[in-house]
Amino acid sequence: MMKLSLMRDVFSTVNSDWDCELAAELAKYWKHEENWIKMWRASANFVCYIKKEEQHFVLRFNSDSERSLESIESEIALLQYLKSKKIHISRPILSINDKYVESMKTQYGTFHTCVFERLCGEHKDIDSMDSNDFLIWGESLGKLHNAFKEMPKEIAVHRSSHMDIIEEYLNESQSMDYAELKEYEYLSNWLKTLRKNKENYGLIHYDFELDNVIWNEKGLYTIDFDDSLYSWYVADIAYALRDLFDDGKKLQEKDERFLSFIKGYRNVNNISREELLQMPNFYRLHHFISYKKLQRSIDLAVCEDNSDWMNDLIRKLTDRKNSYFIGF
Template sequence: MLKLKHLFSNIDLATMIVSNWEYDDLEPLQYWNISSNAIYPFKNKEEMYFLRFAPNDEKHKDNIEAELEFLLYLQNQGYSAIQPKTSKQGRLIEVVDTPWGQYYASVFNRVKGDCLGRVELTEKMITLWGKALGNLHLLSSGYNPTGGKRRSWEDHLEWIKNVLSEFPNQEKPLEEVQILETYFKNLPITNDNYGLIHYDFELDNVFFDKETKEITPIDFDDSMYHWYGMDLERAINSIKDELEPDKVEEAIKSFLEGYQSVKPLSEETLDQLHVFQRFGNLYGYTRVLRSINEKWENEPEWMVNLRGKLEGVLERRSEQFSMPLIK
């Protein structure tokens, strides 16, 4: 998540940045969304595209390049995933200097269909969702980037440690870093259980096209090298958050059946999901802590309300910190 100071809409900034791509209708820019990136829709030749950008103090250019290389690899392998669009200069990333600072920007095509969070989650739909993740992991296991590599779980734990060290009273989160680091360093790494994962393969980031019956994930911004079980845990966590309690067990069963229809899944991986959940909680906690750190006088109401909600997120995600890793 971006720092709160970056969550303000700025149509002038978006207009400056999007001018690096072909467009003929900027009216959709008003339907912006900002979270981990600023997202502004626009049109060109009746097609909808999404401008994504973030300040250079929030993102790393080489990490974005590695993300886009993976997306192109998936496309070449026939896997349906969101795709980047080149700029007027033929680049997938534009580094744009503006009066508000320097930004890294990319543009993506609009994915057909609706996100799974807005459709009826039938057993068949959930099975397709699980199958799509299994296929993604199969392709990841054969992926060898020609450019730089995405960050790994180890890089992220180091980042977490550095961020937490800047804040007072973070003894338990720092203990959690050590607990997870020790656990993961003793976890076997094989081509079957480890690779480049999506990390946010949840309902809102996966689309279904009724016409083609195709599942298409978006938002690979948090992809990292990790055990494939991390992706499974994030998806299952999404099921637990979004579905009625009496539907969760069957939904998880259908998801795992879909996954296993294309990629084997060991009992060992399933036994590790509670540890991956701890990683997700720690990573999310640290991002939120960093985001809400700065405060200003006379903050707008939406920011005050958002800060209050995020403080609640910190409390929930920290409940297990420093506790022994017992299933």
């Protein structure tokens, strides 16, 4: 989640028809219909739709204070590799300068922009999926992890690890609340006990939930690799299924949908019951990291100068942050 002050500044360039003046400036490096560019959403990135000859594309951008150019370029290299391994992904589009990422200084700071094909298909709702859907979903994640395991060393993917993230929080430990500090210490000590080898640890998607999975007649496509990091592969399973288990609060290993997902995964990859039993702690880790991210993101207070939607968002995110804290 980006800082709310950045979101406020960028949305000051968006009109009532969702046309974004800043996005229009950033999109000039790609051929498109100049009078058609629509803001879609903002969370970890700003995402807009652009159009060329009736075909829609996804324009994604963010401030260099949020994502480095090196990180985005490594993501593009990862996508190119996955495409070569026959993994269904959203294809990045070259700019008029034959670059996948373009950078531009603006009055709101420097932004890095890239464009992807917009995939046709559907996002499935977890409550409407049958056991075969879960099997296909799990198999797709298993295939993705196999591709990660086979990734050549020369494909530099500049990403942090879960341990890196936890160690970064050590600098903040003296300012942590007692409950927050105890949770940090528990998670830090737990991570150090986990075995790490090529079969159980590597790059993970980190957000393989249904919002980032598109189903069409060609198969299951995966989008949004920008949050990928290094961790244990079981963490990807846990985070993918968090909606199934009420964000990890109600883990039921005998749930038929869970068993179908794991069966699909095991059709193409290996995961042990011992590893799956670590899922509750990975949910705890996810909640702690989400809490810290929200601490950073909520850099605005509710006030009359804000738009109504921004004040509503501040309240919503503050409630979510507090719910994580209560769980420590």
